Amino acid sequence: MASASRATPDKLPAWQTLKQHAEELKGVHLKTLFGSDQSRWSNFTRQVAGLTLDLSKQRWDDDTLEHLLALAHDAGVPGAIDSLLSGKRVNVSENRPALHTALRLPADATLNVEGEDIVAGVHESLAQMERLVCRLHAGQWRGATGKPIRHVVNLGVGGSDLGPLMVTHALADCRPDDIHPVEVHFASTMDGSQLADYLSRFNPETTIFVLSSKSFTTIDTLSNANTARDWLLGRLTQQGDFVSTPAVSAELIVRQHFIGVSASPQKMSEWGIAPDHQLTFWEWVGGRYSLWGTIGLPIALVIGMDHFRELLAGAHAMDRHFREAPMEDNLPVLLALAGIWNVNFLDIRAHSILPYDGRLEYFAAYLEQLEMESNGKSVTRQGQAVSYSTCPVLWGQLGPNAQHAFYQLLHQGTQPVVCDFIAPLKRYDEVEDPDTRRHLKSQHRLALANCFAQSRVLMLGDDALEDDGPRPEHKRYRGNQPSTTVLLDKLTPHSLGALIALYEHKVFVQAVIWDINPFDQWGVELGKQIATDTQAIIDGEGDVSRMDASSRGLIEAFWAAEQNE
Numbered sequence: 001m002a003s004a005s006r007a008t009p010d011k012l013p014a015w016q017t018l019k020q021h022a023e024e025l026k027g028v029h030l031k032t033l034f035g036s037d038q039s040r041w042s043n044f045t046r047q048v049a050g051l052t053l054d055l056s057k058q059r060w061d062d063d064t065l066e067h068l069l070a071l072a073h074d075a076g077v078p079g080a081i082d083s084l085l086s087g088k089r090v091n092v093s094e095n096r097p098a099l100h101t102a103l104r105l106p107a108d109a110t111l112n113v114e115g116e117d118i119v120a121g122v123h124e125s126l127a128q129m130e131r132l133v134c135r136l137h138a139g140q141w142r143g144a145t146g147k148p149i150r151h152v153v154n155l156g157v158g159g160s161d162l163g164p165l166m167v168t169h170a171l172a173d174c175r176p177d178d179i180h181p182v183e184v185h186f187a188s189t190m191d192g193s194q195l196a197d198y199l200s201r202f203n204p205e206t207t208i209f210v211l212s213s214k215s216f217t218t219i220d221t222l223s224n225a226n227t228a229r230d231w232l233l234g235r236l237t238q239q240g241d242f243v244s245t246p247a248v249s250a251e252l253i254v255r256q257h258f259i260g261v262s263a264s265p266q267k268m269s270e271w272g273i274a275p276d277h278q279l280t281f282w283e284w285v286g287g288r289y290s291l292w293g294t295i296g297l298p299i300a301l302v303i304g305m306d307h308f309r310e311l312l313a314g315a316h317a318m319d320r321h322f323r324e325a326p327m328e329d330n331l332p333v334l335l336a337l338a339g340i341w342n343v344n345f346l347d348i349r350a351h352s353i354l355p356y357d358g359r360l361e362y363f364a365a366y367l368e369q370l371e372m373e374s375n376g377k378s379v380t381r382q383g384q385a386v387s388y389s390t391c392p393v394l395w396g397q398l399g400p401n402a403q404h405a406f407y408q409l410l411h412q413g414t415q416p417v418v419c420d421f422i423a424p425l426k427r428y429d430e431v432e433d434p435d436t437r438r439h440l441k442s443q444h445r446l447a448l449a450n451c452f453a454q455s456r457v458l459m460l461g462d463d464a465l466e467d468d469g470p471r472p473e474h475k476r477y478r479g480n481q482p483s484t485t486v487l488l489d490k491l492t493p494h495s496l497g498a499l500i501a502l503y504e505h506k507v508f509v510q511a512v513i514w515d516i517n518p519f520d521q522w523g524v525e526l527g528k529q530i531a532t533d534t535q536a537i538i539d540g541e542g543d544v545s546r547m548d549a550s551s552r553g554l555i556e557a558f559w560a561a562e563q564n565e
């Protein structure tokens with residue numbers, strides 16, 4: 001990481017140069033930049049690990065990139081990349097490394113961290129996960145009444161939910177054929193609504209729960225876990241409707257129906273998870289960076305271990321590129337610099353993630369946590385308030401659906417927004433029926449046409465039309481909205497791994513330049529603490545009169561509703 005004594009980024013000479021340069025470029029429309037440079041596509045496009053990154057529709061030119069690269073150098077990005085990948089304690093507020101990249105190192109690699117090679121342990125944890133996956137896939141894992149498992153419900157939230165949810169959805173096509181059919185589901189919300197649905201539909205004899213929680217203290221997950229445990233105990237310890245064999249012991253039920261995944265084996269044991277059904281990982285894996293290890297169990301259950309290892313290999317290919325490629329060709333560095341330019345110099349603080357492939361439905365939700373929990377910070381690594389903007393507001397949805405929802409604002413609103421368009425080049429080759437394949441391939445072409453058209457209209461505005469005749473103002477498009485397009489050769493475990501790692505490293509590079517710590521999340525702690533106090537008051541164990549008028553009014557409304565039940 002950059003040295004503790006380094007100047008804040010806005011004091012670096014390159015920052016000042018960029019400010020001046022932004023003034024000069026401010027009035028220049030993107031269409032003019034394209035008009036004056038025929039080689040923009042080749043100048044601003046790079047390819048690696050099955051990904052093509054097109055940054056030509058950013059509102060910048062060759063000089064901008066040169067100044068941004070100087071800023072990255074001055075901010076110490078090359079040294080910081082080395083610190084991250086070699087296991088230095090880059091998470092300063094928690095005094096530990098952030099070693100998610102170690103989770104995807106090949107088995108024959110070595111990584112010495114503070115005197116210990118950690119790669120063997122990583123691969124042992126993967127092997128342990130594989131053993132559980134194999135038992136479930138072989139139909140050998142039996143519930144307490146002896147039946148093979150049909151439903152696996154992941155109970156987790158944040159990083160213990162979003163990564164596995166996103167990847168299992170994206171790669172559902174990769175499911176191996178020759179396995180006992182195990183369906184994977186996710187319940188995250190503390191209000192129990194997802195869980196309630198599963199409990200109303202699933203047979204407790206053939207359902208198991210994975211308690212996924214790095215800390216194993218998250219109330220959202222533990223409240224779901226307690227409800228699930230009582231549901232199982234209530235149904236399987238007596239001769240209920242579901243039970244086909246004599247009732248079984250509570251101990252056996254908890255043993256056979258719960259797997260734990262956590263960095264705290266002690267807390268898993270205290271909850272009752274059997275030691276051989278515990279998968280562990282390390283404090284040096286951040287929650288939102290954890291899908292690559294045992295938190296990825298739901299992923300391995302859906303796509304199989306071979307594909308899971310391809311996902312790791314794709315991410316590792318991006319890690320190597322991140323370490324080895326010169327900054328001007330380094331995809332995560334370039335993507336990060338485009339973001340810095342937009343936020344800090346063009347004052348664009350809204351960023352939309354728009355995949356044109358239904359399999360990437362949860363990608364935006366995943367990135368919302370990755371980017372905003374990592375870089376939604378306002379103090380430097382040394383604890384000083386920053387005097388510049390950091391992470392933009394990031395949100396998204398499947399692009400084709402968002403076209404019918406919020407694209408109006410992108411095209412004609414008052415707010416500048418930068419967009420990331422993401423799409424695979426090839427799709428549906430494996431569909432067997434020729435007619436269906438033809439139809440689906442034409443739908444894929446339709447989606448790509450829309451993806452390319454939208455970024456073009458956002459860039460050119462009215463000039464996208466050949467005949468830009470007279471029209472009323474409400475039918476005019478000003479364009480000049482910047483965007484990035486990421487093309488995947490094909491959506492595979494390998495390319496998805498590379499794509500996720502691309503964004504992880506982009507977030508890191510931005511954090512280095514902003515001089516913030518992307519690996520902690522202290523901003524969420526106060527809310528948890530106040531929620532605990534509020535719960536006590538709601539339960540009648542605290543003094544409601546100490547609260548502000550609004551919070552008191554809300555609690556009293558709840559009490560009144562309860563009394564009317």
Ligand code: F6P
Nearest residue numbers: 157158159160213214215218287
């Ligand atoms: O509250 C935020 C957070 O700590 C996230 O960083 C994390 O991914 C999520 O909660 C879940 O945490 P855990 O895996 O410890 O249950």
